[in-house]
Amino acid sequence: GAVVSQHPSWVICKSGTSVKIECRSLDFQATTMFWYRQFPKQSLMLMATSNEGSKATYEQGVEKDKFLINHASLTLSTLTVTSAHPEDSSFYICSARDPPRVYEQYFGPGTRLTVT
Amino acid sequence: RKEVEQDPGPFNVPEGATVAFNCTYSNSASQSFFWYRQDCRKEPKLLMSVYSSGNEDGRFTAQLNRASQYISLLIRDSKLSDSATYLCVVPSHSGSARQLTFGSGTQLTVLP
Numbered sequence: 512g513a514v515v516s517q518h519p520s521w522v523i524c525k526s527g528t529s530v531k532i533e534c535r536s537l538d539f540q541a542t543t544m545f546w547y548r549q550f551p552k553q554s555l556m557l558m559a560t561s562n563e564g565s566k567a568t569y570e571q572g573v574e575k576d577k578f579l580i581n582h583a584s585l586t587l588s589t590l591t592v593t594s595a596h597p598e599d600s601s602f603y604i605c606s607a608r609d610p611p612r613v614y615e616q617y618f619g620p621g622t623r624l625t626v627t
Numbered sequence: 628r629k630e631v632e633q634d635p636g637p638f639n640v641p642e643g644a645t646v647a648f649n650c651t652y653s654n655s656a657s658q659s660f661f662w663y664r665q666d667c668r669k670e671p672k673l674l675m676s677v678y679s680s681g682n683e684d685g686r687f688t689a690q691l692n693r694a695s696q697y698i699s700l701l702i703r704d705s706k707l708s709d710s711a712t713y714l715c716v717v718p719s720h721s722g723s724a725r726q727l728t729f730g731s732g733t734q735l736t737v738l739p
Binding site: 545553557604621623 | 659661668669670671672673676714718726727728729730731732
């Protein structure tokens with residue numbers, strides 16, 4: 512149980528384009544999902560908390576107009592990187608909290624974004 | 628003081644060795660703790676949860692010292708497959724989202 516999928520697993524895009532990443536909880540309903548970014552040899556940094564049916568909460572320093580988050584259902588959250596630039600190249604990972612387990616999060620396999 | 632601090636390593640140990648990692652945290656109110664394992668270019672996977680003084684699962688033992696605010700992870704009889712980065716994770720208490728704060732990770736390489 513507690514499986515989270517992410518799509519695509521990798522994407523290469525040109526500077527200035529937008530990229531959408533999907534995160535799905537496959538066997539449970541997740542009212543809360545989290546989006547992280549991880550640069551090489553660094554740990555995961557929380558970008559935003561995605562709440563079903565309401566606006567996402569962004570961490571300090573993360574531009575909400577650049578990283579658009581939509582959590583339209585209990586099993587799907589999307590992150591859109593708008594007007595991507597090479598410095599946005601990173602490993603983006605989502606996670607979902609299984610409600611009975613207050614703090615445990617289950618991670619998607621990640622999306623490796625390369626902006627050329 | 629950082630919220631979660633880990634020795635980055637790397638730890639290079641021979642197969643069969645016992646290795647221990649420490650992690651310190653700053654929020655004395657934290658009640659639960661986690662160790663995640665992350666392989667290169669993969670997502671983190673939950674290894675152990677620690678809700679009381681410690682937890683043991685096979686070759687892995689996690690211990691919690693609340694007075695000193697540190698958590699340790701002990702791996703006995705290391706296997707080649709244990710090579711990975713081990714992340715110490717502590718819940719944040721901001722807001723109601725119950726977020727997690729990740730340490731920078733400790734890299735382990737088990738050598739044949």
